[in-house]
Amino acid sequence: MIKSQGWDWNVVSGNFREIWKNPSVESYYLLNRWQGQNKKEFLDLGCGLGRHSILFGKNHFNVFCFDIKEEAINKTKEWAEEENLVLNYQIGDMLSLPYENESIDCIMCRNVINHTDTEGVKKVINEIYRVLKHNGECFLTFCSKDSWAYKMDWPKVDANTMKKMEEGPEYGVPHFYADYDLLMELFKDFEIINLEHVGNFYMHGDERVTSYHFHLLIRKA
């Protein structure tokens, strides 16, 4: 299995950094949904700068912030202290989560699980299954094979995984790409609540490109 790497947050600045400080659109839906289900233990799996940890912390969830990068955890902690929030912090690799079996109600794993290879993705899914309580839910995003980047001639790691060779925080970081059938196979032990294929349009140099992601909401039934 390929070595886990994480993001280099030190090279993320300006407008790009601001994006990672604002909660994602779907996080408000999940907040509302999980409050309605009286969920309490929230795991921000690959928390980055902490935008979702802060959102859920402010809304009285018991938040577990987890990331492989010390600087991500430090930044999340700094932000939480400014907001007078008491959260739980852990540095580690998503391949092996430091939480008890059936201890977590809900998990946000946005733009994270794709940072390993096929074997790694299977391990993380097993870990998510292990730590979720019965009826626990998890939101994940996956890079789609329909994305422009999947057509790039970057070094292959396995049939679904490439190293992203683009300057920035993910340089050399493995990226796993999925399609519908692969996701169905990977999540056969879960109930699929919702699956969307979302396109983001942007300029890459002079070229207009589209990145697609799967947004997946699952339940441990």
Ligand SMILES: C[S@@+](CC[C@H](N)C(=O)[O-])C[C@H]1O[C@@H](n2cnc3c(N)ncnc32)[C@H](O)[C@@H]1O
């Ligand atoms: C694109 S950022 C997303 C951050 C956050 N989920 C958000 O939506 O703002 C990906 C994060 O996943 C972390 N990460 C990557 N591989 C990881 C691993 N093997 N274990 C834990 N965290 C990892 C990175 O360090 C980075 O902070």
